[in-house]
Amino acid sequence: MDISDVVRQARAANVRLVRFLYCDNGGIIRGKATHVEKLATRMREGIGQTLAMQAFTGVETLAAVEGMGPVGEFRLLPDPQTFVVLPYVPASASMLCDMVRLDGQPWEACPRTFLKRMVARLAEQGMRAEAAIEHEFYLAREVGGRFVPADQSLCYSSIGLDEQAEVIDAILSALEAVGLSVELFHTELGPAQQELSIRHADVLTAADHVCLVREVVRGTARHYGLYATFAPKPFLDQAGSGAHIHFSLWGAEGSPQAGKNLFYDPQERGGLSQTGKYFIGGVLRHLRALVALTCGSPNSYSRLLPHFWSSAYTAWGYDNREGAIRVPSPFWGREAESINLELKPSDHSGNPYLALGALIAAGLDGIQQRIEPGEPVEVDPGNLSDEERERLGIRRLPTTLEEALDELERDTVLLEALGPLLARSYLAVKRAEADFFREKTPEEVASQHFYKY
Incomplete structure (x- = not known):
């Protein structure tokens, strides 16, 4: 074009x-x-x-x-x-x-250019990255000046599929019309909460797709008198909405491992290679700062709670949905191409270009420094005692945006990757948002985030 x-x-x-x-x-x-x-x-x-x-x-x-x-x-x-x-x-x-x-x-303050720089940094190492996002959102109506879920459907239920069949078909048709390939769709845990997955692509295209999905879903829903919100926690008494990142590294064209999934090793548990483990190690080391970029709003931290399957600790594991990083089971017959890592503490209030670029910076640091992630966690890390988590090196994720921003300001690897102008402007914007909401109730925070995303 x-x-x-x-x-x-x-x-x-x-x-x-x-x-x-x-x-x-x-x-x-x-x-x-x-x-x-x-x-x-x-x-x-x-x-x-x-x-x-x-x-x-x-x-x-x-x-x-x-x-x-x-x-x-x-x-x-x-x-x-x-x-x-x-x-x-x-x-x-x-x-x-x-x-x-x-x-x-x-x-230098352009988020999309930042992601391009991180893609170039990977290319220098003979690697390229692919990503896919799980998009969670609610469909809602405005009743008496407040937003309420559009239905009372149950998790994964066919009732929910029936309730919103017309609008969902229109959304899927619109996504197809703009060239997006929908892999999966289902109703989620909350009433009128939906989830759809878009086919994986190179990371820049994947970030572009995040923006396009938000635009198309919200715009289409309005034709049916509904609001689609991608806010992290629009209803405080219901499940939060994430933008889980599925991520993989591949050998770049012209490199010795061109076309190979660098996270795959059939000799290792779950098919996860040592490169993949180092990548996890880097992400875990920087995760408390990284969430300032992947979970970018005060409302995000109402979602990152123990026992809510959104992740609250710097833990990883095989098919552990309470871990911040999950290693999903690969698909039968497609193990080599389907092995990937899922980052769960990520939502739509984060800029997707910053989120994916910072994820690359953190993981690449793990590969270059050979950072071991520690043993995979086989249980809900929230059920471990404080002493057990300390022994395993598992830390609680920040509980507020301010705390996450403090961590980001101390993280020299992520700050260097962002560059001075982008880092300075991002921190200033987010500090201002945190200040604005500091004296507001959680209900006011949720209400004011609903329409933004």
Whole structure:
């Protein structure tokens, strides 16, 4: 795809507006739109944005970040490969964008560019990464000024499939229309809670898909008088919603192990290679800081509780769904290609480009430093005594966003990977959000996150 291809497709689909979208430090998908008559020009020149937008918070305030005020701008430069015609709104299409300086170079505060840098860092080591996300969300109605679940369905029940069959079919049809391959769908634990999985892809495409899924699901649900929320804990008395990351490393083209899943070793338990174990070791070492990026909102920490299958400790295990990292059983006959790692403390309030890029940085540190993850945990780590967890090196994940941000500020590996400007702006945005919600009740926090995600 190039500019002429995009323009041709847009005109053929009778598109009038093309959205130039990005996901900001607050985890909010924002952007501007160009009329199709100016599409080619805007694709070459980009659309201007004030530098301050990367200091804009999820509560619509401006965090104090040096150089991100009223002076200066960056350009939203779209990736033609991400062009899709949006099936849930009239005459509209979208593309996902990089943030580019006026000299044409990538802006250091761009989350998508950060992920590209981490992909390049892997390539230097002869590796590439793939990912897939499990998307959990609720369907809800607004009743008397408050949001309530759209039904009272049961976990995995056919009742839930029947209750929302029409809207779910429309959502799946819309996802297919924008080129997303849905692998699985089912009702989840909470009433009207849904889960769908999108086929794995290279990590940059996977991050793009996270944004697209959110847009398509929410936009389609509105046609049925429903709100789709990807907030981590929209209903405090119900199950939370995650964005579990399934991740694998492969030999890059031209490397000695080109095309091979580097996490696979048939001689090891569960088929997990030593490289995979080192990767886990790195993630566990940095996990208390990493969650500041993968679980990016105050509402996230109402979800990360013991015994809720969302993970609350720096533990790992084979098919242990209370572990922060689960090694899923591979598929029969496809063991070599299907072995992967699942990161459970991750949700949709985190920017997907930052989450996946930081996951790579942490795991790569584990590989390079040969960090052992310790023994896999065979039980719910929340059932272990404090002494047992200390002996096993298992720590509680942060219980607030502030605590996670403190950990991130101390993590030199993740800060170096992010770079000074991106790290500084992200921390400022998240500190501002944490301050905004500090005096609010958990109910107020949940209510105000509901519509954002």
